[in-house]
Amino acid sequence: MAYETIIVDVEDHIATITLNRPDSLNALNSQLLAELAKALKEADGNDRVRCIILTGNTKAFAAGADIKEMSEKSFVDMYLSDFFGDEHEAITRIRKPIIAAVAGYALGGGCELAMMCDFIIAAENAKFGQPEINLGVVAGIGGTQRLTRFVGKSKSMDMHLTGRFMDAEEAERSGLVSRVVPAKKLMEEAQGAASKIAEKSILTAMAVKESVNRSYETTLAEGILYERRLFQSLFATDDQTEGMAAFLEKRAAQFRDK
Numbered sequence: 001m002a003y004e005t006i007i008v009d010v011e012d013h014i015a016t017i018t019l020n021r022p023d024s025l026n027a028l029n030s031q032l033l034a035e036l037a038k039a040l041k042e043a044d045g046n047d048r049v050r051c052i053i054l055t056g057n058t059k060a061f062a063a064g065a066d067i068k069e070m071s072e073k074s075f076v077d078m079y080l081s082d083f084f085g086d087e088h089e090a091i092t093r094i095r096k097p098i099i100a101a102v103a104g105y106a107l108g109g110g111c112e113l114a115m116m117c118d119f120i121i122a123a124e125n126a127k128f129g130q131p132e133i134n135l136g137v138v139a140g141i142g143g144t145q146r147l148t149r150f151v152g153k154s155k156s157m158d159m160h161l162t163g164r165f166m167d168a169e170e171a172e173r174s175g176l177v178s179r180v181v182p183a184k185k186l187m188e189e190a191q192g193a194a195s196k197i198a199e200k201s202i203l204t205a206m207a208v209k210e211s212v213n214r215s216y217e218t219t220l221a222e223g224i225l226y227e228r229r230l231f232q233s234l235f236a237t238d239d240q241t242e243g244m245a246a247f248l249e250k251r252a253a254q255f256r257d258k
């Protein structure tokens with residue numbers, strides 16, 4: 001399908017989705033979000049795809065929701081349509097791993113989008129923030145909830161109340177991002193991580209994603225039980241047999257998603 005606001009490239013079992021509204025620093029308008037939802041769903045359903053990378057350009061991952069588009073909305077518009085409700089569902093239902101490769105600005109909805117991915121690899125020039133307070137609103141798609149869980153109340157409250165940005169070094173130090181690399185190495189690093197994930201059993205990769213995400217939804221005891229049942233259930237797969245046999249035979253495992 002031809003997209004206008006994103007670019008989709010599928011190669012070597014990796015789907016790379018690039019946000020492509022450079023004139024507005026990839027502001028997330030309804031068209032881009034609809035195209036992104038469709039592309040993510042297609043990648044998730046494409047048997048050739050084993051890992052997804054979501055990225056922007058060197059200046060911006062996404063500078064947030066499109067302020068011009070939102071400025072024309074009323075409470076009634078937002079509430080009756082449950083604005084952004086479908087978008088949240090669309091990304092949280094994706095079962096394959098999604099890596100956010102962030103350079104430049106990831107602000108507001110851009111930061112929230114990156115946090116909904118499975119992990120973030122940041123370029124040294126990345127800047128994260130939830131500056132919605134400057135617009136007279138709070139974050140609207142998980143920013144106050146995920147950032148607080150990821151970096152702690154004090155830093156999250158600081159960022160939401162002051163609207164300040166955090167740079168890549170602070171983001172890594174606070175646990176928001178997994179790795180920081182030179183901007184020119186960002187896609188190489190993200191593709192390297194995606195390639196490693198693509199070599200694993202998709203069954204196990206999906207189970208890992210479910211189990212880690214479950215830790216934000218339940219108690220420790222319930223989460224440990226959920227994880228243990230997933231661990232036990234994977235012993236019913238050929239991939240577990242292959243993985244352990246390969247180790248003992250000192251060879252690379254050949255997983256077949258069975």
Ligand SMILES: CCCCCCCCCCCCC[C@H](O)CC(=O)SCCNC(=O)CCNC(=O)[C@H](O)C(C)(C)COP(=O)(O)OP(=O)(O)OC[C@H]1O[C@@H](n2cnc3c(N)ncnc32)[C@H](O)[C@@H]1OP(=O)(O)O
Pocket residue numbers: 023024025027028033034036037040063064065066067068084087088090091105107108109110112113131132134135138139140141143
């Ligand atoms: C489908 C799959 C799942 C998807 C789910 C996740 C996505 C959810 C998206 C919706 C989220 C809604 C809830 C969210 O919490 C609400 C928000 O995001 S509110 C917006 C928050 N962001 C901001 O407040 C940042 C605004 N921008 C700035 O502060 C500055 O632009 C900057 C980033 C500091 C850069 O400053 P400069 O370098 O000076 O550049 P300019 O300001 O001149 O910008 C260049 C150009 O881009 C336009 N622009 C920048 N940001 C936005 C924006 N957010 N919306 C619209 N347009 C933007 C700016 O107007 C300039 O355009 P020009 O004037 O040149 O035409």
